[in-house]
Amino acid sequence: xxxxxxxxxxxxxxxxxxxxxxxxxxxxxxxxxxxxxxxxxxxxxxxxxxxxxxxxxxxxxxxxxxxxxxxxxxxxxxxxxxxxxxxxxxxxxxxxxxxxxxxxxxxxxxxxxxx
Amino acid sequence: xxxxxxxxxxxxxxxxxxxxxxxxxxxxxxxxxxxxxxxxxxxxxxxxxxxxxxxxxxxxxxxxxxxxxxxxxxxxxxxxxxxxxxxxxxxxxxxxxxxxxxxxxxxxxxx
Numbered sequence: 001x002x003x004x005x006x007x008x009x010x011x012x013x014x015x016x017x018x019x020x021x022x023x024x025x026x027x028x029x030x031x032x033x034x035x036x037x038x039x040x041x042x043x044x045x046x047x048x049x050x051x052x053x054x055x056x057x058x059x060x061x062x063x064x065x066x067x068x069x070x071x072x073x074x075x076x077x078x079x080x081x082x083x084x085x086x087x088x089x090x091x092x093x094x095x096x097x098x099x100x101x102x103x104x105x106x107x108x109x110x111x112x113x114x115x
Numbered sequence: 116x117x118x119x120x121x122x123x124x125x126x127x128x129x130x131x132x133x134x135x136x137x138x139x140x141x142x143x144x145x146x147x148x149x150x151x152x153x154x155x156x157x158x159x160x161x162x163x164x165x166x167x168x169x170x171x172x173x174x175x176x177x178x179x180x181x182x183x184x185x186x187x188x189x190x191x192x193x194x195x196x197x198x199x200x201x202x203x204x205x206x207x208x209x210x211x212x213x214x215x216x217x218x219x220x221x222x223x224x225x226x
Contacts, residue, residue, distance in 0.1 A: 004158070033214070043159070043204060043216040056213040090158050102147055104214065106158030 002027065004093050018079040021110045025072050025093030031055075032074040033104065034066060037088040041087045046089075049074055050096065081114045086111075092094035117142040119207050121217025128195050129225050136220045138205035139187040145207040148188050149214070150180060153202045162203075163190070195224045 005024040013019050025032050033056075034046040045058035049068035066076040072093070078085055090112050092104040118141040120187075128134045146167040151159035163181045165172045165188065172179050176195075181188040192199055202221050208214040 035216075040216040045215065048213055058213065094142045094159075101207070102210075103149070103161055103164065106151075106160065108156070108158050 004091055004105050006089075006091050006107035006110050008110060009108065010111045012115060013081050015081055015083060015114055016075060017081050018100075019081060019112060020075055020077045021089055021091075021112070023074045023076075023091030023093075025074070025091075025105060026105055029093035029095050029105075030072055031094045031096040032068055032072060033094075034074070034076050035090040035092065036060075037085075037090055037109070043049045043090070046076065078112075084115050086112060086114045117145060117207055117209075117215040119205060119217045121205050121220060123220060124218065125221045125223070127223045127225060130195060130197060132195055134192045134195055134199070134222055134224075135189045136203055136205065136222075137187060138189070138207075138217050139185075140215075141186065142207065143151045143183075143186065144208065144209045147208050148179070148208065150179060150208050151206065151216075153204065153219075155179050155201075159204055190218045194220075195222075197224050197226050200224045204213040 007022045031050045033048040036044045047066050048056040052068045063079045068074045088109040090109045092106045095105045121138045149164035152162045153159040163177050163179050164183050176193045178191045202219045204219050205217040206214045
């Protein structure tokens with residue numbers, strides 16, 4: 001069974017640009033969550049999608065957005081990039097067919113550098 | 116919202132010794148507490164989890180304890196090995212709600 005796949009692995013963007021990151025969850029998983037990881041802040045929750053609907057949202061500005069497609073693949077978009085957006089962006093998927101089945105499986109992440 | 120505090124931030128132990136990492140959470144409704152291990156260049160990987168209806172869970176050299184009254188939970192690694200060196204994260208959530216992570220503990224096992 002293939003794991004969670006994130007593309008691209010590395011990305012360098014200029015301030016003011018926008019970026020789209022992609023996440024393919026494990027087959028059959030319907031929930032996809034996104035996290036920002038930085039050395040100082042640890043893992044910060046961005047948002048979570050379930051069956052194409054945003055179910056939970058973290059405390060990030062509106063420049064951060066996401067969506068989920070009918071095949072559960074998800075994308076997150078960051079507009080008007082700032083230097084502080086440089087981070088490892090992690091995607092996690094979980095089956096969530098019941099409240100007891102919430103184990104999250106993480107991808108390797110996309111390393112975004114804003115210059 | 117939920118707040119998870121984790122300590123220590125760094126931990127060095129001799130190979131063969133035990134390591135303990137502690138976390139506290141603020142939301143008494145949290146009912147799921149996973150622990151993740153993150154190696155360099157990789158995403159976090161679940162190593163053990165515990166639910167609020169259980170006080171302790173063990174898997175080989177790894178064990179987790181939960182004290183709901185005090186709202187804290189701990190990870191215990193016995194007979195540590197060099198390959199246990201990594202960053203460990205605790206987390207808390209309730210049901211389908213967002214997972215809140217601790218800041219992480221960098222564990223170094225000295226051969």
